[in-house]
Amino acid sequence: MKREVCGWTGRILKVDLSLGSIEDIDTMEYAEGFLGGRGIATRLYWECVAPETGALDPENALILMTGPLGATGAQGASRFEVVGKSPMLLPEGFCYGNLGGYFGPALKQAGYDGVMVTGRAAESCYLLIQDGRAEIRDAAHLWGLGTYAVRDRLKADHGRRAHFVTTGPAGENLVRTAALITDHEGSATGGFGAVLGSKNLKAVVALGSGRPRVADPKALTELNRLTIRLSKRGTLRMPLPKDQxxxxxxxxxxxxxxxxxxxxxxxxxxxxxxxxxxxxxxxxxxxxxxxxxxxxxxxxxxxxxxxxxxxxxxxxxxxxxxxxxxxxxxxxxxxxxxxxxxxxxxxxxxxxxxxxxxxxxxxxxxxxxxxxxxxxxxxxxxRHFTEDVSGVGLGSSYSPREYVINALLYALEPRQPIAMLHEVSYLIARWLLHRIKPELSPTTAEVFRAAATKFWGNDKAWDMTTYEGKAEAAMRIQDRTYMKDSLVLCDCAWPIMDSFNTPDHVGDPNLEARIFSAVTGLESDEEGLRAYGERNFNLQRAVLLREGWKPLEGDEPASFNFPEPILHDLLNPRLIVPGPTEEPVSVKGNVLDREKYKEMRAEYYELRGWDRETGLQTAETLNRLGLGDVAEALKKRSLVR
Incomplete structure (x- = not known):
């Protein structure tokens, strides 16, 4: 007897605008290996987008994907991922983004875990997904409009429960940096608005009356209450002129x-x-x-x-x-x-x-x-470019010269890895907040050390003045982020590393797995979910290598980090970090040490099970992760050891 699917809807929509065809893909053929969100989307990209495909070619895929926790009531699980080839990168290449709001849950209520769009329509159109059905509709009345007017027209046509992803005139005119926009002021950079425009697709609209099954609703309710309670840890806000x-x-x-x-x-x-x-x-x-x-x-x-x-x-x-x-x-x-x-x-x-x-x-x-x-x-x-000018995102925020862990996080990604950077910077920000006003944050130096040790895997990771333990910390942050982006969980809320409401003020790294188990009925734990993150990270690495990423040469943060000292940070103006004692340490004037970075990177390669000398993945590691077909494909290109 086939097991009842909980969490996922079980269907992904596949649309070819050139042919006008619409068909379903079985989500569960992908979920067992790649979970959802970024994981499944990256796997579909691997299968469907050739390395030579241009970002604005009809053959590029625009993939919007939710995760198994979306629309179930799980907290901080309303986001969705976008994956495709980016016209914003130089050269063009694989990229991803993450959006919040209401579209992700609406897509699941409409009966789908995701949608993959290829091809190019002959005329402007939009895709309507409603209660298990999809149709391509004329968008002549929407083309040329800004996103707010599109919102108003779509809700007038389909009701207030209709939610959408769209782009403005910039995307229609193939501005390479055009963003995707969703309701509730959600957006994703990477040039995906131009990809949408290149397909003559103005919007994807979703609405429905369905809801994914939850295996253990009572357990999920209790875990939601616990999550809300543990999330009380000091809210971070952008500095604003309060009189204005x-x-x-x-x-x-x-x-x-x-x-x-x-x-x-x-x-x-x-x-x-x-x-x-x-x-x-x-x-x-x-x-x-x-x-x-x-x-x-x-x-x-x-x-x-x-x-x-x-x-x-x-x-x-x-x-x-x-x-x-x-x-x-x-x-x-x-x-x-x-x-x-x-x-x-x-x-x-x-x-x-x-x-x-x-x-x-x-x-x-x-x-x-x-x-x-x-x-x-x-x-x-x-000569007038600053350090922030990069492919996708800002190039110098949360600098590796300030937080050493971030050197590897920047180095291994095709764009600014903002969710990973947040895992480091948010914990440090709450440590800074406690130093300024203790009642606003529980994160003392002792709590910072305990949380970093627990979540980053070793008792050297928390000392921001050394390179020791940072390779393992980076690997764990990457795996958790890929897992989180596959569930899909919001990086403003997850992981919960510190809290006012635990005895030691340290969070629980197993909480995501407990929620996943309650929703899907599949028993898991922290290491079980981390295995998904490791697999999905290695899959993205394979995609990048296939598209021309150069190991060693490519696996470095921006070159300015080595000779140019860090002198300012808007969010940490004193440039202080946790050090070996209770007292903070100033990193003002720091540069990234090239030789120490290379040693840290070599250690990282070994921890990943990659070749230490070349940075290439090994067939043994890929096979262990269930990526044997990926290993074979890379072998044909001499990109695996």
Whole structure:
């Protein structure tokens, strides 16, 4: 008798827009090995996207995937993953993103764990998924609209329970840095908005009345209560000028009761918005330099980007580059087509974003992304790039010069590995918060050491002044993140490493496995789930190698980390970290030691079961992980030992 499926819906939608075909894939053929979310999406990419495929070619796949915990009531489980070849990377290559809001749960309520779209429609269209059925619909009335107008039209047509993923005019015009946008101000960078636009696909819409089965609802309810209780550990917020903008309450995603960076904020003028993290503050420094300019301009800059489908991190870098190049005389106002002296004003930002979105003048160059702008304009452009200019994401935040573990986390990923960086930085931030105001955080130096030892695998990992124990710590953080991105769990909430509400203020690394077992009925523990993370990480490594990633050469953080000292960090202005004693240690002026990094990397290769000298995976390790077919494919390319 076939076991009842709990957690998953059991179906993935496969759509070919060139053929107009729609069919189902059995989720469970993939779930046993790759769990869900990022894991299954990466496996589908491995099977369906050839290395030579271009990011904007019809053959590229845009894969949206939920996990087994979504829409079950599990806390912090409303997110979904996007995977595909990114036009934002230079060169183009495999990439991924992670979005919150309501679309992921809505997709499962509509009867699907995920959707994979290939091909290119002859005319603009959108995909409607409703109660186990899907159809390709005409989108002539949506094409050209911003994301907020798309939201209003879709909800008018399909009701308030309809949730969506879309892009703005930037994606339609194949701006390489265009973002995917979902409801509740969710977004994903990586150029996936351009991938959506390249397929003449304006939106994917989901609604339904279903709900995935839960194996043990009573146990899940108890675990949800425990999770909410343990999550009380000191809420982190972006620093804001409180006389101009204040936090006024939660802005939770679907079925989530956990504290989060996402919140509702109100400006002094009374404007209320939902905002989170960097996207909330990226224009504020420029606005602050213009006397009389209200903070509302900075708040609205985020809305403008979301509406057009532009990445706020890229826009942050673009504005910095424009200002520096103009001040140095390497870019004239005439060439820019802008009055750069007005940067920080609403009019300047509106004009710049329209130029990029519509590919007008210099905007057409910038629409290719700053890295390609550097290729086109040469040294007069690149000499004004900062450390933050990278392929996808910001290149210097949570710097390896400040937190040594992060050197390996940056080095092994095709984009800024923000969820991994958060595991390190959030724990340190709560340690810093405790030092400033002890009642706001339980994370003393002793708690930091205990939590780091428990979650990162060894008693050397917590000392941020040494390279010892960091290889194992990085490996465990990677495996947990890949597991988390496959369940799919929110990195604002997970893992729960510290808490006001445990006797020793240290969290439980087995909690995710207990929730997984309650939802799916499949017994697991921390190491059982970690095995999924290890497998999925190795699968992504194989994808990268197949697409041209160079081991050793590629397995390094950005080169500036070695010669350039770290001098500032907005979120840790004193640049202090936990050291060998109770007293903090300043890392101001630190550089990454190249020889020590190489030793740490070699240790990491050994821990992974890879070849120490080349960084290539071994057939033995891939076979142990159930990736024998991957090993055979890599063997044909001489990419495995």
């Amino acid at each position: 903008m204040r936090y006024v309450g939660r802005a939770s995603c679907y079925q989530c009761g956990l504290d989060c960076l996402r919140g509702a904020f109100r400006t002094a003028s009374g404007k209320e918005v939902v905002r989170k993290c960097h996207s909330m503050v990226f224009y504020m420094p420029w606005v602050a330099m213009r006397p009389g300019e209200k903070i509302d301009t900075a708040v609205d800059a985020t809305k403008i980007c979301n509406d057009l489908g532009l990445c706020t991190m890229e826009m942050d870098n673009v504005m910095g580059w424009l200002a520096r190049a103009w001040e140095a005389g390497d870019l004239s106002a005439e060439e820019a087509g802008l009055n750069i002296g007005e940067i920080g004003s609403r009019a300047f930002f509106e004009r710049l974003t329209e130029m990029i979105t519509r590919r007008e003048g210099l905007g057409d160059v910038l629409a290719e992304g700053l890295l390609r702008t550097g290729e086109r304009l040469g040294e007069r452009a690149t």
